[in-house]
Amino acid sequence: xxxxxxxxxxxxxxxxxxxxxxxxxxxxxxxxxxxxxxxxxxxxxxxxxxxxxxxxxxxxxxxxxxxxxxxxxxxxxxxxxxxxxxxxxxxxxxxxxxxxxxx
Numbered sequence: 001x002x003x004x005x006x007x008x009x010x011x012x013x014x015x016x017x018x019x020x021x022x023x024x025x026x027x028x029x030x031x032x033x034x035x036x037x038x039x040x041x042x043x044x045x046x047x048x049x050x051x052x053x054x055x056x057x058x059x060x061x062x063x064x065x066x067x068x069x070x071x072x073x074x075x076x077x078x079x080x081x082x083x084x085x086x087x088x089x090x091x092x093x094x095x096x097x098x099x100x101x102x103x
Contacts, residue, residue: 008073013038016054016065017046 013033017024026044033042045054056062060069060080070079070089079089 012041012043014043014045014056016057016062016067017044018053018057021046 015024015026015029024046029042029044032038033040045056047054051058056069060067060077062069062080064082067082068079068084069077072078
């Protein structure tokens with residue numbers, strides 16, 4: 001995360017409660033945040049009354065956890081999937097090395 005924070009990226013964690021609402025509470029979420037010393041904003045997204053899925057799951061068509069959603073500064077979804085290869089992700093934003101013709 002530190003590698004991208006100076007490039008305008010922000011990060012957040014959202015717990016989508018689609019099952020186990022009695023144990024997947026905002027209090028437990030805070031415990032997890034503290035246990036792993038995660039310096040990120042955390043959100044708690046239970047399903048609205050009468051709905052089957054939390055709003056993040058409905059809005060972004062996620063299908064489980066963990067799930068990764070990357071949104072660009074224009075508000076467009078850049079990445080939305082179950083797995084995120086961190087090395088490939090960081091490489092996509094690394095400065096391109098210049099090829100210099102030495103002739």
